[in-house]
Amino acid sequence: DAKTTQPTSMDCAEGRAANLPCNHSTISGNEYVYWYRQIHSQGPQYIIHGLKNNETNEMASLIITEDRKSSTLILPHATLRDTAVYYCIVRVYYNFNKFYFGSGTKLNVKP
């Protein structure tokens, strides 16, 4: 089952940074945090993942707290096309590396 909790929805103005939080207080030391997003009626799209250190790629940045109990996905300059449901997932290392999806955060980017 999902080991993460996220706010149900968030709004963000176009061009501004979108900061999406995620709590994963029961995460184990060797479990990675992954972020995906799903645009309506499509398969989830990979965004970024990390273990301990902060990570950045062309899409986003991932900030993981030192105790690893929470993380924040940052979309630096949100566009209308970033409107989607964002899922924070902890890969269950001891359970065949399965991905269990939580309820996710619906990000609404507004003009």
Next chain:
Amino acid sequence: GAVVSQHPSWVICKSGTSVKIECRSLDFQATTMFWYRQFPKQSLMLMATSNEGSKATYEQGVEKDKFLINHASLTLSTLTVTSAHPEDSSFYICSASQSDVGINGYTFGSGTRLTVV
């Protein structure tokens, strides 16, 4: 990058018939694939883990005789919804990883919209 293809993208079938959905890893081999189901306005629910050359393992509450999974090769897994009923109408999505432990995440197919009438 890794690509996972699902076919068909949508299907309509009559109640009582069976429907097969294919999931292919196009440019990599996947020993493990996963099948999910998603109802409208809900999150993805993991149904089963498909292992190449062995039986699939199903999540609690998923009927294995209802949802038949075959993973006959390293690039193809199929999900067959047997004796489909309207309550089986859903969005079915598969995923696969290039590495055995999925450390770089899983690539998802574009999904199959099943409507049972």
